[in-house]
Amino acid sequence: MLTFADRVKENATVVGTGVYTLTGAAIGFQRFAATFADGARLQYCAESSTQWEVGEGIFNAADNTLSRESVLSSSNGGAIVNWPAGSVKVFCIVAAAAIERFANRGLIVTTTGTLAVMPGNARWYAQQSIRFATMDAWVGTAGTGSDIQFVIKKNGVFALNGFIADGAFRMPSIAITLAMNAEEWFALDIIQIGATTPGKNLSVRLTA
Numbered sequence: 001m002l003t004f005a006d007r008v009k010e011n012a013t014v015v016g017t018g019v020y021t022l023t024g025a026a027i028g029f030q031r032f033a034a035t036f037a038d039g040a041r042l043q044y045c046a047e048s049s050t051q052w053e054v055g056e057g058i059f060n061a062a063d064n065t066l067s068r069e070s071v072l073s074s075s076n077g078g079a080i081v082n083w084p085a086g087s088v089k090v091f092c093i094v095a096a097a098a099i100e101r102f103a104n105r106g107l108i109v110t111t112t113g114t115l116a117v118m119p120g121n122a123r124w125y126a127q128q129s130i131r132f133a134t135m136d137a138w139v140g141t142a143g144t145g146s147d148i149q150f151v152i153k154k155n156g157v158f159a160l161n162g163f164i165a166d167g168a169f170r171m172p173s174i175a176i177t178l179a180m181n182a183e184e185w186f187a188l189d190i191i192q193i194g195a196t197t198p199g200k201n202l203s204v205r206l207t208a
Contacts (some may be wrong), residue, residue, distance in 0.1 A: 002044055002056070009091035010070040011038050012046070012066070014083045020046060020057070020090050032059055032066065032092070041069070043095045046081070048088040053081040054095050066090060104201035108131075110203045115139075115148065120187030126180035132206040136173040138164055140201030143194020150204060151189040154178065159186065162204065167193070178206065 009029035012020040026033045032169040036042060037181045038061035071080045072095050107124065139148065144167050152160040159178055164171045180186070193199055 003036060003040045004094060005030070005042075005092055005101070006031055008035055012088050013086070013088045014088055015085045016082050017068070017080050019060075019068065020044075020088070020172070022064045022066060022090065023087075025191050026089060026091075029091070029136070031207050033061060035092075036061075037111075038062065042066075043072075043093050043123070044090055046088045046090045048083070048086065051075045051081055051083070054093070055080075056095075072096075092193060101142040106204045107207075108203055110201065111188070111190065112201055113204055114200050115190055115198045117192040118190050118195060120153065120189045121151065121186040123187050125185045126182055129179070129181050130208055132176060132180070132208055133208045134173050135160065135162060135176045135178075135205065136202045137164055137171040137202065138169055139199040139203075141166060141171075141197075141199055142167050143168050143197060143199030145194055145196025146192055148194055148199045148202065149190075149192035149197060150202070151191055152178075152204070152206075153189060154180070154186045155184055163192075164202075 007029050009026040010022045010024050010031055011024050012027060015018050022032055036059045040054060040059045043056050053071060053074040056069050056187050057066040058069055059066055147166055148164040150162055151158060160176055162171050188204060
């Protein structure tokens with residue numbers, strides 16, 4: 001699990017692709033040791049002159065180092081930077097990749113094959129509190145003769161409904177409000193599939 005803290009920035013020494021040895025807080029900032037527990041995984045940026053590296057590392061309190069577990073982006077074309085021996089600045093960040101994952105986080109529930117009217121037997125459990133704000137849906141084969149209709153139940157109680165119009169492949173994104181706490185669950189009921197030709201491969205997407 002990633003951990004975060006504000007205004008953490010230190011001077012550090014590094015050689016090549018080795019670990020960052022933290023040597024003291026930059027003026028006006030905190031040390032890593034003041035805010036992170038031993039073994040904490042965090043996102044960092046290291047920089048010196050025109051070289052820079054953004055990645056995820058693990059803080060080791062015993063020797064006051066920060067490992068370089070994975071590199072997310074860098075001045076070396078996204079690869080780990082082979083630093084010349086010397087000093088760099090290392091600071092705690094929230095990487096763009098993490099923000100992008102959070103902004104686009106969501107859930108897609110897919111029912112494969114020809115649709116059939118059926119209650120949702122499969123449950124999805126929330127691992128943490130989350131609030132969904134939009135919903136859209138699509139099928140691989142359009143249903144004809146009537147709309148495809150579905151219902152989302154939260155903890156067995158009606159929460160949302162949606163439909164894909166007769167002959168259409170998509171339901172445009174709509175605004176919703178669906179809050180889930182950890183260990184709450186929802187299921188997808190299919191209540192109408194197309195009166196003449198049933199649709200196939202329904203996917204419903206909820207996004208935060």
